[in-house]
Amino acid sequence: MKSYKRGWLLLVGILVMLSSPHSQAFWGNENKIKTAVFLSPKFVLGPGSVENRFYYNIDFPKGHIALKSFNAEVIDEAGNPVPLHETYLHHWVVARYFLRKGVEVSDLNDRKKLTSSDYISARNSGICQRDALGQYYGLGSETRKTATHVPDPYGIEVGNPAEIPDGFEEKWLLNVHAIDTRGVEDKLGCTECKCDLYNVTEDEYGRPLRPDYKGGLLCCYDHTQCRVKQGFEDVRRNLYLRYTVKWVDMDTSVVPVKVYIFDITDGWKRSSNSTGMNSEHSCKVEYEIEPCRATELADNGCIDTRRISLDMPFGGYVIYGVAHQHAGGSGSALYREDGQLLCSSIPAYGDGEEVGNEAGYIVGMTTCYPQPGTVKISKGETLILESNYSSIRHHTGVMGLFYILVADEPPKPMNTLYTLVQSQTQDSIILLTILWAGVALMGIVTVIAVAIRYKLKREREDGYEAIMM
């Protein structure tokens, strides 16, 4: 088992290096991209059931590093990816926190008992209110086909000892919200957490829901059950979120980027004394799309368009952007006040049965990678966030988030001492390239050897054995 795992990780590592678009990291820069693959704790789902768990102190790269990407998917006990029409990944969220050394926290209830003298949420850079949308990463069904990599020389800096309060440690938590829709009466309804399908009239804490609350997170909390077709039965199964993190060690060649999240449900309004600070925001995370009237279909195709204005309490250069929407979403965008488009992110829907192409589900979002240095936001500037959904039918619990990564500095100009020095080291770079090519070749040979050994070994053993256990 152990050696499979190592062989597999090696294979992944080498493939990653070979296919890495960040060739700089490969061709001689000692700041190489590292990759690790982790499994979340196990969760168990049967037809119609829901898991919404918070896992504290998850496996995560340690040290003073810069994150380059984060990808995830749900797999079963055998390591096989599970399609969205069986296990719908409503969302996963990865957040950072500081915990006093010696204090333990294993679930949400534990954490709620802790005061800020023991537990400090180390949230992203904004802009929602204190308790909302503080994550570093978070996506849902679109995870498999949504790019998250941060181009060189940028990275999301974490683990900076100077930032961690004395006596505390930096840790990470993972929230996974998954809904098993095998055999349910209404797959879309279950994924949209329609309260009647869950037979829920009170929230998780026993508080009655507003009568007009038709669906959303308050109705599909942990251990709720969506209505299954009469007589349908299937096994409960063990599932994991498998997540892949890439990072580089932090050094002076890495330019840090900050994570900002905008939410279309943010009730922020400019007031005469507005500072745009967190406390003035009210991000509600989810909203509802009322169905259009038949007459509207011809007029506007029944698109629900929401737009909000937000003043930016920060400035900098946009390096990356992506939106998060649910099924029914048709795109989201960020504009300047004069209408100039800064970034749009459009969902891709699947049209098959296989993993990564599930019909009717959002299986990917397009992303923005502006040429670094070209898209600058000025502090205090007003931006417009837009989120579109089809309103042909009623949707509950939809979302309209927009993530951007922002750098303080533009990329270094080319005509500097740096380029002079670099041109003089051209020869050594060529030498390094040849060396690396050699190493890569050896890597390929190793991969083939490992693969052959693995295949032989597998053929010798009976049946299938999971790679990741």
Ligand SMILES: *[C@@H]1O[C@H](CO)[C@@H](O)[C@H](O)[C@H]1NC(C)=O
């Ligand atoms: C719905 O919940 C109520 C109590 O909350 C219960 O009496 C009823 O049997 C439930 N219905 C179904 C179909 O589970």
Ligand SMILES: *[C@@H]1O[C@H](CO)[C@@H](O)[C@H](O)[C@H]1NC(C)=O
């Ligand atoms: C600033 O605005 C907030 C509302 O956003 C208000 O509660 C507060 O009293 C105002 N402060 C001053 C000094 O006007």
Ligand SMILES: *[C@@H]1O[C@H](CO)[C@@H](O)[C@H](O)[C@H]1NC(C)=O
């Ligand atoms: C949203 O819909 C409006 C029309 O209602 C359209 O003008 C706009 O381009 C759409 N935006 C995106 C990002 O799809």
